[in-house]
Amino acid sequence: MLTIRWFRVTTLALLAWLMPALTSAEVCAVDDTGRRICLPEPAQRIAALSPGATELVWAAGAGDQVVAVVAYSDYPEMAKTVPSVGSHTRLDLEALISLRPDLVIGWVTGNPGEQLDALDDLGLPVFAIEPRTFEGVSSAIERLAVLAGTESTGFAEADAFRKGMASLRTRFQQASPVPVFYQVWDEPLMSVNDQHLIGKVITLCGGRNVFGDLDRLVPRISTEAVLAANPEAILAGGMGEENRHWLTRWAGFPELRATAQGNLFFVPPSLIQRPTPRMLEGSRLFCEKLETARARR
Incomplete structure (x- = not known):
């Protein structure tokens, strides 16, 4: 009897310990500065602080979750309808904060470091990207898809780009x-x-x-x-x-x-x-x- 009771107590304790892991929707990814960014759940309100970041978020399948962009974010067409919070070099921080983003996508060399630091100090998760290689483009799309919970669309887009560039490399290498x-x-x-x-x-x-x-x-x-x-x-x-x-x-x-x-x-x-x-x-x-x-x- 004691053994059965001990087994039940142990099982309940184990389940209680596992439940947070089983129910948690935490998502993590490493940005292009080497920082690991984790969110308690996939982002639903994304701010993209450069035209390139905007395109990459859409490519990742998360366009519907974008609540803020910056000037010259002109692709895809739907990006033009999203509120702008200044330019990539001069952000309107008050306007950005008012839109309550749960993820900010920065550009490593495009956004002033002090402005990204200010957002970080305010507790906003800042994920900085800037692909420098073809594989980096695919990787950025995949990481953004993980953070946005849109892996199916994002990973397919990343793979199509990867295969397309590989095909060109094969065709013209000689x-x-x-x-x-x-x-x-x-x-x-x-x-x-x-x-x-x-x-x-x-x-x-x-x-x-x-x-x-x-x-x-x-x-x-x-x-x-x-x-x-x-x-x-x-x-x-x-x-x-x-x-x-x-x-x-x-x-x-x-x-x-x-x-x-x-x-x-x-x-x-x-x-x-x-x-x-x-x-x-x-x-x-x-x-x-x-x-x-x-x-x-």
Whole structure:
């Protein structure tokens, strides 16, 4: 009898100890600064503090849970209807707090550290992201999906991006190299190095970044440096989806190989300059431009 009673008491005690683990919906993920962020349950009110973060949250399947964005959060279309709380560099903290987010998605180098620290001091969980690799894009989507409880959608999106980029890598890994200059800005004139995600797209497509060895991710360069490098193809994004005028300056240098061969190409910046799933579409377009350059030899 004592043994049975002891068994019952022990079983009840064990169940009581296990119940919090069985009923808890706590979710955790490690952000891109190495911090482990845990929530008592999946986030239902998310603030995305950069356009890239907004896209990634939607890609993770949590768009319906976004209650705050910042300026230029223009994709997907539904993001334009969400209240804005300033810009990624100048947040309206009072407006943000009034929306009662239970998760804030920050951008590692895009949001001022003091503002993210202020949110952290207020007890708001801040999850900082900034993908620097193709795998980093997929990983960010998966981690956001875990925190939002939308794993089914998010993991599928991450896997589709991963497989799409792998397919491009396989297709172009034996392609003959094309010396490329990618113009990321006009005044001052700026490019990217090989460590930048756009630099990785150039490599993926079988291009050779003529400024790839420079130290800075986004180095300032001169017109003379571009002329000296004499790229076979020049690609630019411009300041808007239909703004191609950045290529006009290079058309004025007929001695440039890219100009002489007609390899001055426009790539919509939203498809290539944000580390989101749309980069797959931008990479396909980028690779097509380099294929065109090869065909013109």
